[in-house]
Amino acid sequence: MPELAEVETVVRTLEHQLGQVTIKACQVLYPRMVEADFAQRIINHTIQGYSRHGKYLIFDLGDLTWITHLRMEGKFYIQNPEEEISKHVHIILTLDNGLQLRYHDTRKFGRMYLYEPQSDVLAYPCMKNIGYDLFDERLDVTYLKNKLLNKKTTLKQVLLDQSIIAGIGNIYSDEIAFALKLHPETKINVLTDDDLAKLIEVSRDILSRAIECGGTTIRSYTSSLGVDGRFQLSLKVHTRQNLPCFNCNTIIKKIVVGGRGTYYCEFCQIKK
DNA sequence: CTTACCTCCTGCCCGC
């Protein structure tokens, strides 16, 4: 479940370990992951830049932009061509430095896209329903209020809605609700401007700290490339069902909100 | 326009 912090870690690690490399060959082992002409289009392109928007990885290939969404379990590995190929590797890029960049995805939910470069990332078709990145400076209370107009859903569902804020997933949405001392099922339309300002501030603070830790490693998810995050050690509620709240010792509850497993402290987090 | 539910896909865990 790579969210903003895990994707940022992947971007930084790939940039550090690969830098400017040219793709000399491309094997697609699971065709549903890409368009039919993906392999022939991407070869002989050089990765000139690495960036991110929300949970999307963006590779600048000069006259082409390669965008990848890791969804639940996607990861990249840098390996020697002689190394055994896992059955969960679906795309293999052979690089001019003699190594291979391999895309591994147990559940095959990830997707890759190739586009003509655009100056505005939101102009790419895969970003059609994507809002500002959490760290985009244009994301402010005015923007949020506009996006939340007529919305009657809950805080948790808003935090997870990529068309409003891009980058927050199930782990961090629970942590943000806890830091706000708000019940995840709090109706979004009862929040004041001050609450929304706080929501932005707290979200950025938590995700910044998660990035510093190299993301969160829970369940089967490691950020790839042998890099494990450490933010799971800082989680206050997520995955802590039946354990005492760090603030008040109340037992952390797990409920379902918008179809997602949701952890919260019923004493610390009020339904406003 | 909204929200609710299904689908994709595999591994893991539980109960029998």
Place this chain on the structure above:
DNA sequence: TGCGGGCAGGAGGTAA
């Protein structure tokens, strides 16, 4: 020991 069912969830699609 083995097997079936349920669960995990990001996001796109469809239905209401």
